[in-house]
Amino acid sequence: MREITTPISDETIRSLKVGEAVNLTGMMVTGRDAAHKWMIETFVRKTRPPQDDDEKVYEELKKLLSGSVIYHCGPVVSGLDTKEYKFVAAGPTTSIREEPYQADVMKHFNVKGVIGKGGMGPRTLKGCQEAPFVYLHAIGGAASFLARTVTRVQGVFKMEFGVPEAMWVIEVKDFPVVVTMDSHGGSQHAVIEERSKKVLDELLARV
């Protein structure tokens, strides 16, 4: 079991290989569908002009995300009325929906890891090698268990996206993940997909 604390160096990222179990500690930011679309359209491709507090949030995010980790997660949060936020349930969401955006977001904000479930595609894998960064797989559905590793909620951006889609800045201790896409072109997801395709073809040929 590797113990890694954010911010993470390129050297550490390059040392990680597919199949390695990692315990993450430190600060990370949640972001999923609405957040990725917003980051790409407003700051990376600039197809949408910044509105409201966009510029201010952008400056904050640049500082927070550099060397850190994005977590594909739409949590259940208590304390919404008092703003004494606490993560109640916080497992990963399916990552592949961010495939069109992920590599560009990682590069733009210098993010070193992305946590999710189900893995991602060739565009992200190429980004892993170039940037570099890694894809870290958390256990889907293990929401109560993972919420207990969140020791503090620092704050939240873009609450107008709704609780699941907002960008929550959290501190975690010993958050367990497995490296399933590394910065050397390795992807556990590509391996399993290829292997299972062969079996599927055999099964389809059977009567």
Add this chain to the structure above:
Amino acid sequence: MRDLTNEILELIRRTSSSLPKDVEDRLRESVDKEAPGSPARGALETILRNIELSRANSTPICQDTGTPIFYVHHPEGWSTRKLKEQIRAAMAEATKRSYMRPNAVDAVYDKNTGNNLGGDDFPYIHFDEVDADQPLLIELMLKGGGCENVGRQYSLPDNSLGAGRDLAGVRKVVLDAVYQAQGQGCAPGILGVAIGGDRGSSYIKSKEVLLDKLGERSADPQLAELEERLTREANEMGIGPMGFGGKTTVIDTKITGLHRLPASYFVSVSYMCWAYRRRRMTVKGDVVEYD
């Protein structure tokens, strides 16, 4: 008519935080099939710890508390309008108490309502009148978006898979659905399959068939055999828990048939994640029982 809002709130709490025993038992049996120290085994062990923690603390098993799907079987005399109001009030309260995540997003305006109530159809409630001597029975299923996204519907014949309009063809498209899903639907999963109907009724039936306990086989011997075979063959693909690779990809398959038009032959596959949250409450006079 009795106000059941608090009792329905309790049903929601139990459904979101306490996995049914038959599902938990299957997951426990699966652990020993995976190699010690493998990511697949680690995933199942974490899943089991999470199940225990959620039950002990009344916290959601999964943060995606899903689409709430209610089936209400009521004898004559209950007002379905009032029951609907009570279900909706219980859902809003359950969201306030963090048993549920605010999950209803207006698809046109991209706004989350914040209380799990959206239009007339969220939560989804199906009413069905039963004989006068039957108790009021409310079933609740919470189906997460990750697994809902990997559900598929096929229109047979499907030439790319060599699937014709018979049970042999059904077998092929269901195996394809499992392959396409990989680990995205939070494997190990449970397959709900409906053959026939129109596109709408077929998908609905593929979810309803999941309401029966795991291990219960179809009364039709042909379908029962296909259920067993599909579970076995799906596991041969080696996708494994979370798609990490491993022996446990599907823990059960349930199939039902509907009538179809001569022109149509749909096969709908609803993929249910391992966090298969379904509970029911029975109202017998003053007593409310949960299972």
